[in-house]
Amino acid sequence: EAEVAQSPRYKITEKSQAVAFWCDPISGHATLYWYRQILGQGPELLVQFQDESVVDDSQLPKDRFSAERLKGVDSTLKIQPAELGDSAMYLCASSSDRGGNTIYFGEGSWLTVV
Amino acid sequence: GENVEQHPSTLSVQEGDSAVIKCTYSDSASNYFPWYKQELGKGPQLIIDIRSNVGEKKDQRIAVTLNKTAKHFSLHITETQPEDSAVYFCAATAYNNNDMRFGAGTRLTVKP
Numbered sequence: 001e002a003e004v005a006q007s008p009r010y011k012i013t014e015k016s017q018a019v020a021f022w023c024d025p026i027s028g029h030a031t032l033y034w035y036r037q038i039l040g041q042g043p044e045l046l047v048q049f050q051d052e053s054v055v056d057d058s059q060l061p062k063d064r065f066s067a068e069r070l071k072g073v074d075s076t077l078k079i080q081p082a083e084l085g086d087s088a089m090y091l092c093a094s095s096s097d098r099g100g101n102t103i104y105f106g107e108g109s110w111l112t113v114v
Numbered sequence: 115g116e117n118v119e120q121h122p123s124t125l126s127v128q129e130g131d132s133a134v135i136k137c138t139y140s141d142s143a144s145n146y147f148p149w150y151k152q153e154l155g156k157g158p159q160l161i162i163d164i165r166s167n168v169g170e171k172k173d174q175r176i177a178v179t180l181n182k183t184a185k186h187f188s189l190h191i192t193e194t195q196p197e198d199s200a201v202y203f204c205a206a207t208a209y210n211n212n213d214m215r216f217g218a219g220t221r222l223t224v225k226p
Contacts, residue, residue: 004157042120042203042216043158056213091157102148103214105157 002026004106006092012112018080021109024073025094033103034067034077035091043091043105049075082113116141118206120217127194128225135220137204138186144206147180147187152201152219161202162189194224 005024013019025032030051035043046065048056051072060067064083069075079086089108096102117140127133139147145166150158164171164178164187171178175194180187187206191198201221207214 006157040219042118042205042218044216045213048213093157102160102163104160105150107157108155110155 004092004094004104006090006106006109008109009107010110010112012114013082015084015113016081018078019082019111020076020078021090021092021111023075023077023092023106025075025092026096026104029094029096029104030072031095032069032075033093033095034075035093035105037089037091037108039088046077046090079111082111084113087111087113115213116144116206116208116215118204118215118217120204120220122220123218124221124223126223126225129194129196131194133189133191133194133198133222133224135189135202135204135222136186137188137206137217138184139206139215140185141206141208142182142185143208146207147178148205148214149176149178149189150203150205150216152203154200158203191222194222196224196226198222199224 007022032049034046037043047060047067049069052069067077091108093103093105120137148163151161152158162176164180175192177190201219203219204217205214
């Protein structure tokens with residue numbers, strides 16, 4: 001069964017440092033999402049791509065967060081500088097336009113900022 | 115925008131009993147309602163979903179019901195097993211609007 005791949009699974013970084021997460025969606029999925037999940041809460045959308053274009057980044061803190069999907073396949077989410085409040089799980093997900101709204105998640109990247 | 119509320123936040127049942135988790139949503143345009151199961155340290159996994167053109171959907175021990183008039187939908191798990199223990203999230207979105215909003219989650223514990 002095809003999966004959404006994410007790396008790294010775990011990352012510990014000091015505040016003010018830069019950190020990056022990588023995602024490879026299910027093959028053929030045009031829509032890619034980055035969600036942030038704080039412990040004990042549901043996922044919250046940070047950014048949504050349709051192919052290489054951003055279609056929604058209204059909840060992305062653009063002063064420190066950036067995301068790209070240059071070739072419309074894999075994607076990178078970057079945080080610079082990291083702050084203590086950024087500690088969370090960062091989830092990548094993808095969906096197929098032909099599959100309606102079904103969204104498939106990766107295993108997530110745990111970030112701890114110390 | 116859409117707002118999804120989920121209850122209860124924690125639920126403990128005895129193995130073999132049924133578990134019910136309820137969600138309400140605010141946007142009448144929402145017409146797709148998935149449920150996800152999230153085990154510790156893992157990403158959410160889709161377990162069942164329902165679209166607004168049906169009122170109920172069942173898959174083995176799992177069923178979901180939808181009441182569009184009241185804007186609420188529920189997850190029903192029958193004959194619960196210890197491996198059902200996890201956090202369950204409901205979500206809602208309008209078709210072709212992939213800004214899916216999630217509930218806060220329900221931590222289900224099934225005691226053997």
